[in-house]
Amino acid sequence: MGKLLALALAGIVAALVGERLVAFRNRMCASRELKPKRLPNCHLIKGIEVGSEDIDILPNGLAFISSGLKYPGMQSFAPDKRGEILLMDLKEENPRPVELRISRGFELASFNPHGISLYVGEDDAVYLFVVNHPQYKSTVELFKFVEDDNSLVHLKTIKHELLPSVNDIVAVGPDSFFATNDHYFTETFLLYLEMFLGLTWTNVVYYSPKEVKEVATGFYFANGINMSPDGRYVYVADLLGQKIHVFEKHANFTLTPLKELQLDTLPDNLSVDPYTGDIWAGCHPNGMKLLLYDPGNLPGSEVLRIQGILSQKPVVTQVYVDDGSIIQGTSVATVYGKDLLIGTVFHRGLHCPL
Numbered sequence: 001m002g003k004l005l006a007l008a009l010a011g012i013v014a015a016l017v018g019e020r021l022v023a024f025r026n027r028m029c030a031s032r033e034l035k036p037k038r039l040p041n042c043h044l045i046k047g048i049e050v051g052s053e054d055i056d057i058l059p060n061g062l063a064f065i066s067s068g069l070k071y072p073g074m075q076s077f078a079p080d081k082r083g084e085i086l087l088m089d090l091k092e093e094n095p096r097p098v099e100l101r102i103s104r105g106f107e108l109a110s111f112n113p114h115g116i117s118l119y120v121g122e123d124d125a126v127y128l129f130v131v132n133h134p135q136y137k138s139t140v141e142l143f144k145f146v147e148d149d150n151s152l153v154h155l156k157t158i159k160h161e162l163l164p165s166v167n168d169i170v171a172v173g174p175d176s177f178f179a180t181n182d183h184y185f186t187e188t189f190l191l192y193l194e195m196f197l198g199l200t201w202t203n204v205v206y207y208s209p210k211e212v213k214e215v216a217t218g219f220y221f222a223n224g225i226n227m228s229p230d231g232r233y234v235y236v237a238d239l240l241g242q243k244i245h246v247f248e249k250h251a252n253f254t255l256t257p258l259k260e261l262q263l264d265t266l267p268d269n270l271s272v273d274p275y276t277g278d279i280w281a282g283c284h285p286n287g288m289k290l291l292l293y294d295p296g297n298l299p300g301s302e303v304l305r306i307q308g309i310l311s312q313k314p315v316v317t318q319v320y321v322d323d324g325s326i327i328q329g330t331s332v333a334t335v336y337g338k339d340l341l342i343g344t345v346f347h348r349g350l351h352c353p354l
């Protein structure tokens with residue numbers, strides 16, 4: 001009888017694990033293969049050797065690029081190299097990225113930059129918010145950009161118990177922002193279990209020096225976050241939910257869910273064209289390849305443009321698809337006029353004229 005019970009229990013556990021595994025593989029798009037679709041005249045950007053995880057561009061064409069992310073469970077080609085912020089002027093004929101100098105007093109050795117967001121203040125001061133993972137913890141670093149000498153002056157480090165696992169941020173003031181947490185747990189085993197079981201406990205948090213609050217939850221893996229040009233709507237990419245969530249933003253910085261757009265790919269970072277309002281999403285066509293990183297079976301890349309997200313029928317266009325032979329694991333796509341910059345956590349970004 002004991003043996004029968006044990007067998008039944010083992011059967012139930014195996015069935016549950018099997019069911020979770022199938023669901024997990026579906027969320028990761030594990031069996032998706034796709035045909036490359038390339039753009040003419042793209043070139044890999046020289047001088048960005050260890051990743052171009054996130055990109056944000058000022059209205060004057062200065063592109064800020066975070067480089068050198070090391071992230072638990074993700075392949076890194078330069079695990080010992082510290083991270084950096086690069087600047088590239090898209091108005092130049094052949095733009096070249098340069099590393100921004102960071103003011104003294106900031107601990108550079110453990111700099112591990114992830115999502116970034118720019119904010120232009122009323123006095124035209126430019127603030128750069130950088131998600132940082134020193135010792136794999138999460139902080140948000142606030143810098144002021146000094147264009148005259150290509151440097152960043154460190155203003156403060158923001159840490160908070162509601163910001164345990166920050167992925168991306170979108171600034172809404174000189175010292176306030178919305179941030180996504182991409183895991184509920186921070187301990188490695190538990191965060192893998194969380195992903196595997198498909199818990200939807202990740203969230204969006206509003207931070208200001210006066211108030212910090214959770215404003216949305218229910219994501220498998222909240223990832224990129226951005227805002228419409230008029231600041232009325234907030235977009236959140238749920239990587240493992242394969243969705244973009246649209247929220248209405250209120251004056252008190254609460255968010256109300258408005259709609260969801262289902263994709264059949266894993267959206268990472270979102271950027272918004274300030275002129276057209278189109279959303280550009282850097283996506284991972286197959287999350288399993290990203291997680292398992294096999295040099296013989298590279299993670300591919302996919303860039304989507306989403307037009308009219310608020311309309312009845314948003315138009316989703318596959319702009320760029322790659323099997324990993326040119327660009328692996330795209331994490332972001334940002335446009336500035338006719339320039340498309342495609343970033344990846346693994347290596348150099350790609351610059352494509354549209």
Ligand SMILES: *[C@@H]1O[C@H](CO)[C@@H](O)[C@H](O)[C@H]1NC(C)=O
Nearest residue numbers: 054115116167168224269331
């Ligand atoms: C951009 O993509 C990377 C790749 O996974 C992701 O981890 C990171 O959070 C993204 N950055 C932002 C700002 O969302």
Ligand SMILES: *[C@@H]1O[C@H](CO)[C@@H](O)[C@H](O)[C@H]1NC(C)=O
Nearest residue numbers: 249250251252253254255256
């Ligand atoms: C925030 O503003 C919205 C819209 O005006 C309102 O419905 C909501 O109750 C407010 N929430 C708080 C906590 O004040």
Ligand SMILES: [Ca+2]
Nearest residue numbers: 054115116117
């Ligand atoms: Ca960003």
Ligand SMILES: [Ca+2]
Nearest residue numbers: 223224268269
């Ligand atoms: Ca991201």
